[in-house]
Amino acid sequence: MEKKPLMKIEDLSKFYQMGEVTVKALKNSSFEIYEGEFVVILGPSGSGKSTLLNILGGMDKPTTGRFFLREEEVTKYNEKMLTNYRRDKIGFVFQFYNLMANLTAKENVELATEICKDPLNIENVLNDVGLADRKNHFPSQLSGGEQQRVAIARAVAKNPLVLLCDEPTGALDYKTGIAILSLLSKINRQYKKTVMLITHNAPIAQMADRIIKMRSGEIVENEINENQIDPEGIEW
Structure with missing residues (x-):
């Protein structure tokens, strides 16, 4: 049976006006x-990766073009519909963890699931990300890697269709970064979540099913990776 795309992007462009200068952050992207x-x-920095991710996450609107999630055209959504889309369909993981400092790891995850329609079991998710013994600690009591695990658990527990990750290893050392990549790979397989990860770190692409390369706001390559390697084999 032929697979149907989960996301379909057609000629997306995003232009910003900076005084008299038009900045073309994203140009005619389709995939x-x-x-x-x-x-x-x-x-690289400035290639349009974050602009694209912000549009796919419903945090920004394109200047031109269309974007579909299954049969729904997200680019036609009004603000209320975009809010529901971000809440129910998308899980976000950022470079910086954006945790609530006065809440424990478990409470940070609970806070995200309280507004969702069909959240996963929080205890199971915390266990799966390796935080069963640290769930009652506050962010200040956790390492950077542990805080990123909380952020991933928070995103996954919402039970979204897509996990969008913006440089999730950017603030971490190599060893911890590999552990986080391994966790994202596990989430992809175990929870069958579609994962989109943006990075400037080329070796990370070796673990992907699909690699999309961007430069100067344009997609210059879109290819299936036939030679995937496990995150533990990645070096940079």
């Missing part, structure tokens, strides 16, 4: 993402 894929969007 498809299939359910259950682990996708790495690779490119």
Whole structure:
């Protein structure tokens, strides 16, 4: 049976007006993402990666073009519909963890699930990300890697269709970064979540099902990776 795309992006562009200068952050980008894929969007700073992720996450609107989640055209959504889309369909993981300092790890995850329609079991998710023994600690009592695990648990527990990760290893040392990549790979397989990870770190692309390369606001390559390696084999 032929797979149907989970996300379909058609000629997306995003322009910003900076005084008299028009900044073309994203230019005529088109591609498809299939359910259950682990996708790495690779490119240097300023290549348009974050702009693209913000549009796919419903945090920004394109200047031109269309974007579909299954049969729904997200680019036609009003603000209320976009809020529901971000709440129910998307899980976000950022470079900086954005945890509530006065809440424990478990409470940070609970806070996200309280507004969702069909959240996962919090205890199970915390256990799966390796935080069963640290769930009652506050962020200040956790290492950077542990805080990122809380952020991932918070995103996954919402039970979203897509996990969007913006440089999730950028603030971590190599060893901890590999552990986080291994965790994201586990989430992709175990929970069957579509994962999109943006990075400027080229070796990370080796673990992806699909690699999308960006430069100067444009997609310059979109290819299936036939030679995936486990995160533990990645070096940089």
